[in-house]
Amino acid sequence: MTDNANGTHGAILQDKAPNDGGAIVELRGTGKSYGNVRALHGVDLKVFPSHVTCVLGDNGAGKSTLIKIISGLHQHTEGDLLVDGDPVRFSSPRDALDKGIATVYQDLATVPLMPVWRNFFLGSEMTKGPWPVRRLDIAKMKETADRELRNMGIILDDLERPIGTLSGGQRQCVAIARAVYFGARVLILDEPTAALGVKQSGVVLKYVAAARDRGLGVIFITHNPHHAYMVGDHFSVLRLGTLELSADRSEVGLEELTNHMAGGAELAALKHELAQVRGVDTEELPEEDDLTAPVATAPEGKS
Ligand SMILES: Nc1ncnc2c1ncn2[C@@H]1O[C@H](COP(=O)(O)OP(=O)(O)O)[C@@H](O)[C@H]1O
Numbered sequence: 001m002t003d004n005a006n007g008t009h010g011a012i013l014q015d016k017a018p019n020d021g022g023a024i025v026e027l028r029g030t031g032k033s034y035g036n037v038r039a040l041h042g043v044d045l046k047v048f049p050s051h052v053t054c055v056l057g058d059n060g061a062g063k064s065t066l067i068k069i070i071s072g073l074h075q076h077t078e079g080d081l082l083v084d085g086d087p088v089r090f091s092s093p094r095d096a097l098d099k100g101i102a103t104v105y106q107d108l109a110t111v112p113l114m115p116v117w118r119n120f121f122l123g124s125e126m127t128k129g130p131w132p133v134r135r136l137d138i139a140k141m142k143e144t145a146d147r148e149l150r151n152m153g154i155i156l157d158d159l160e161r162p163i164g165t166l167s168g169g170q171r172q173c174v175a176i177a178r179a180v181y182f183g184a185r186v187l188i189l190d191e192p193t194a195a196l197g198v199k200q201s202g203v204v205l206k207y208v209a210a211a212r213d214r215g216l217g218v219i220f221i222t223h224n225p226h227h228a229y230m231v232g233d234h235f236s237v238l239r240l241g242t243l244e245l246s247a248d249r250s251e252v253g254l255e256e257l258t259n260h261m262a263g264g265a266e267l268a269a270l271k272h273e274l275a276q277v278r279g280v281d282t283e284e285l286p287e288e289d290d291l292t293a294p295v296a297t298a299p300e301g302k303s
């Protein structure tokens with residue numbers, strides 16, 4: 001294990017800098033079928049360093065399928081997946097990790113009864129001493145985990161605590177700091193705020209921004225447009241497996257994004273029906289006229 005000045009493994013970050021500020025990861029017309037179920041079709045997406053790309057969509061829209069392709073869990077069945085401009089086909093999450101693509105899953109792969117520091121190094125433990133008497137370097141792991149968490153602004157009073165006793169938000173933060181430490185260039189977060197309250201969500205969003213500020217390209221999956229809009233540079237909305245909207249922050253406002261997420265036209269039709277039912281207040285639902293927001297699909301174009 002090598003520590004550089006800022007305490008992270010800089011090797012991957014430095015050796016594999018993307019060509020002329022281009023996308024680290026790109027999907028081009030990418031799709032995936034599970035047997036005869038087409039879960040994803042014709043999706044274009046780019047992930048840039050120091051940018052947060054939000055992928056939004058209702059349940060079943062294809063969000064998890066999309067990140068499973070990028071994280072090496074599933075292979076795409078149409079289009080291309082490019083890393084640093086080169087087409088790739090991952091056969092396992094290890095392949096994706098080797099390219100610096102780290103994924104924090106909703107159910108967090110942690111061992112609840114193990115201490116925080118131990119979870120920080122799970123699967124990549126630090127050791128000391130010559131073979132065959134190598135043993136875990138516990139002091140170094142504790143010290144490093146403590147420093148790395150602090151570097152990200154995460155203050156935990158006791159790293160000996162079983163990670164299972166931390167709040168969901170704190171565990172997400174530890175997972176983000178871990179990915180940063182191990183040199184991730186792309187960080188994929190699958191609905192990190194879905195099960196959290198308002199305050200904890202805010203804390204997680206802060207570390208999403210911290211990871212971005214460290215130069216990572218972040219893919220932030222959520223069905224909450226408010227959370228997306230707090231940190232997002234680009235917004236891709238999936239509906240039934242295809243891109244319904246792909247727009248930079250300058251091209252779309254929170255209200256419009258919310259309408260896209262709410263399923264604009266469907267909601268308006270529903271409003272019309274609900275208006276005929278007594279006791280249902282439809283004031284807050286959008287009018288059909290408000291839902292004619294421009295759809296900017298893949299504004300960057302394909303190159
Ligand atoms: N392993 C699978 N086998 C068959 N169908 C699947 C599988 N995974 C997802 N699907 C289907 O693909 C569609 C998209 O699912 P998913 O990517 O999980 O959406 P989301 O994460 O946005 O809720 C859904 O219709 C879902 O039922």
Ligand SMILES: [Mg+2]
Nearest residue numbers: 060063064065
């Ligand atoms: Mg999902």
